[in-house]
Amino acid sequence: MLNRYARGFFTALFTPLARLLLKWGVTPDAVTITGTIGVAAGALVFYPLGQLFWGTVFITLFVFSDVVDGIMARMKGHGGLWGNFLDSTLDRIADGALFTGVAIWFFTGGENPAIAIAALACLVLGMLVSYARAKAESLGFTANVGLAERAERLVSVLVVTGLTGLGLPEGVLLAVLVVLAAASLVTVYQRVRAVRRQSLAAKPAS
Numbered sequence: 001m002l003n004r005y006a007r008g009f010f011t012a013l014f015t016p017l018a019r020l021l022l023k024w025g026v027t028p029d030a031v032t033i034t035g036t037i038g039v040a041a042g043a044l045v046f047y048p049l050g051q052l053f054w055g056t057v058f059i060t061l062f063v064f065s066d067v068v069d070g071i072m073a074r075m076k077g078h079g080g081l082w083g084n085f086l087d088s089t090l091d092r093i094a095d096g097a098l099f100t101g102v103a104i105w106f107f108t109g110g111e112n113p114a115i116a117i118a119a120l121a122c123l124v125l126g127m128l129v130s131y132a133r134a135k136a137e138s139l140g141f142t143a144n145v146g147l148a149e150r151a152e153r154l155v156s157v158l159v160v161t162g163l164t165g166l167g168l169p170e171g172v173l174l175a176v177l178v179v180l181a182a183a184s185l186v187t188v189y190q191r192v193r194a195v196r197r198q199s200l201a202a203k204p205a206s
C-alpha cells in the first residue's frame with residue numbers, strides 16, 4: 001500500500017539527489033550496494049550494542065538509497081533485468097540484517113527473548129513474502145498484493161525500534177513485531193491465493 005501511495009512523493013523528494021549523483025558519475029548499482037552496506041552495518045553494529053535509537057537514525061540515512069537507485073536507473077534508461085535482480089537480492093540482505101540485529105540485542109544484553117523470537121518470526125515470514133512474489137514473477141504471474149509489503153515492514157520495525165531506544169515500553173515493540181509477523185503471514189496467504197487464481201484462470205478449458 002505504502003509502495004503505491006508514497007512512491008510518487010518519495011520519487012519527487014529524491015529526484016534532485018538522484019540527478020546530482022548521476023552528474024557526479026555515480027552508478028545506480030553503487031547506490032544499491034552502498035545503501036545495503038549502510039543498512040546492514042547500522043543494524044549489525046548499533047542494534048547488538050543496544051543503541052536502538054542511533055541505529056535507527058543511521059539505518060534511515062541509508063534505507064532510502066533503495067528509492068534513489070531506481071530513480072537513477074530509470075533516468076539513465078537502464079532499468080533492466082540485472083538491476084532488478086541486484087536490487088531485490090540486496091534488499092534481502094538489508095532486511096535480514098535489520099531483524100537479526102534486533103534479535104541479537106534482545107537475546108543478549110536486552111534480555112527479552114520474546115522480542116528476539118518475534119523479530120526472528122518477522123525475518124522468516126518477511127523472506128517468505130518476498131519469495132512468494134519472486135517465484136510468482138519467475139513463473140509469469142503477479143503477486144504484488146498484501147498487507148505487509150516491504151515498505152510497511154521497514155516503516156513499522158524502524159519507527160518502533162527507534163522509539164524503544166527513546167524509552168517507549170518494550171511491550172509496544174513486542175506487540176508491533178507480533179502484529180507484523182501475523183500480517184506477513186496473511187500476506188503470504190494473499191500472494192498464494194493470487195497466484196492460485198491466476199494459475200486456474202490460465203488453464204485451458206477442458
Ligand SMILES: CCCCCCCC/C=C\CCCCCCCC(=O)OC[C@H](COP(=O)(O)OP(=O)(O)OC[C@H]1O[C@@H](n2ccc(N)nc2=O)[C@H](O)[C@@H]1O)OC(=O)CCCCCCC/C=C\CCCCCCCC
Binds near residue numbers: 073074
Ligand atoms: C528526507 C527523509 C524524509 C524522512 C521521512 C521519514 C518519514 C517516513 C514516513 C513514512 C515512510 C514511508 C516510506 C514509503 C516509501 C515507499 C516508496 C517507495 O518507493 O517504496 C519502494 C521502495 C523502492 O522499491 P524498489 O527497490 O523495488 O524500487 P526502485 O524504485 O528502486 O525500482 C527498482 C527497479 O529499478 C531498477 N534498478 C534498481 C537498482 C539498480 N542498481 N539498477 C536498476 O536498474 C530495476 O529496474 C529495478 O527493478 O522501497 C522501499 O521499500 C524502501 C522503503 C523505505 C522505507 C523506509 C522507511 C523508513 C521510515 C521511517 C524511519 C523513521 C525512523 C524515525 C526514527 C524514529 C525514532 C524517534
Ligand SMILES: O=P([O-])([O-])O[C@@H]1[C@@H](O)[C@H](O)[C@@H](O)[C@H](O)[C@@H]1O
Binds near residue numbers: 087130148151
Ligand atoms: O515483495 P516485497 O518484499 O513485499 O516487496 C519488495 C518489492 O516491492 C520490490 O519490488 C523488490 O525490489 C523488493 O526487494 C521487495 O521484494
Ligand SMILES: [Mg+2]
Binds near residue numbers: 065067
Ligand atoms: Mg530500489
Ligand SMILES: [Mg+2]
Binds near residue numbers: 066
Ligand atoms: Mg528494492
